[in-house]
Amino acid sequence: NSLEDWLAPYLVGVNSAKSLKQVNIAEALLAYLAWPLNQEIEQWLPTHFQLPTGSQKKIVYQPGHEPMLSVRMQEVFGEQSSPTVALGKKTVVLELLSPAQRPLQRTSNLASFWSGAYLEVKKEMKGRYPKHVWPDDPA
Incomplete structure (x- = not known):
């Protein structure tokens, strides 16, 4: 061709x-490209990540930057660790958003975020978004 x-x-x-x-x-x-090669590329560099809510969000790849996923914080409640690409060799940076889609925090270590900085973010968000659920243990 x-x-x-x-x-x-x-x-x-x-x-x-x-x-x-x-x-x-x-x-x-x-x-x-041939179908098998497409499948291999998708395994190494997936275009989307499936969230615990069932929805899929696009992973953004930019030269010189870590892969990033922007997602409302509530959509990763239940997720214990950060997503990875490259067959688990590269961690995706999570840009955690408020219910209004505003950036709250970026992390490449979701487990550490849940046990640390989340407590402060939760306090602030509970006051600003009282109708939303802010669990004590989101993991």
């Missing part, structure tokens, strides 16, 4: 540098 064969469908309607930036090159490359 040539470059034109696999990339052309992703370039339909591209007529400027701005529209070229909107092309999802990663998606095009994954579509080009």
Whole structure:
């Protein structure tokens, strides 16, 4: 297969540098690869993480930064440790958000957060969001 064969469908309607930036090159490359290789990439670098609530959140990968997952704090209640990628070799940084989707804390060690800083965050959030559940032991 040539470059034109696999990339052309992703370039339909591209007529400027701005529209070229909107092309999802990663998606095009994954579509080009064989299914077994796609599966292996997904095992190493999953695009999403399934939360205890059942919903899935996108893992953000940026060059020079740790993989990150932004999630409302309540959605990780019940989770004892931080998620990992690269078959457990790389910890995902959790950006824990308030019920209003505002950043509260970033951690790559969820167990330590639950046993430490969470107690202060819980006090503040209980006052600000009294209708939400703030368990004593969220893990």
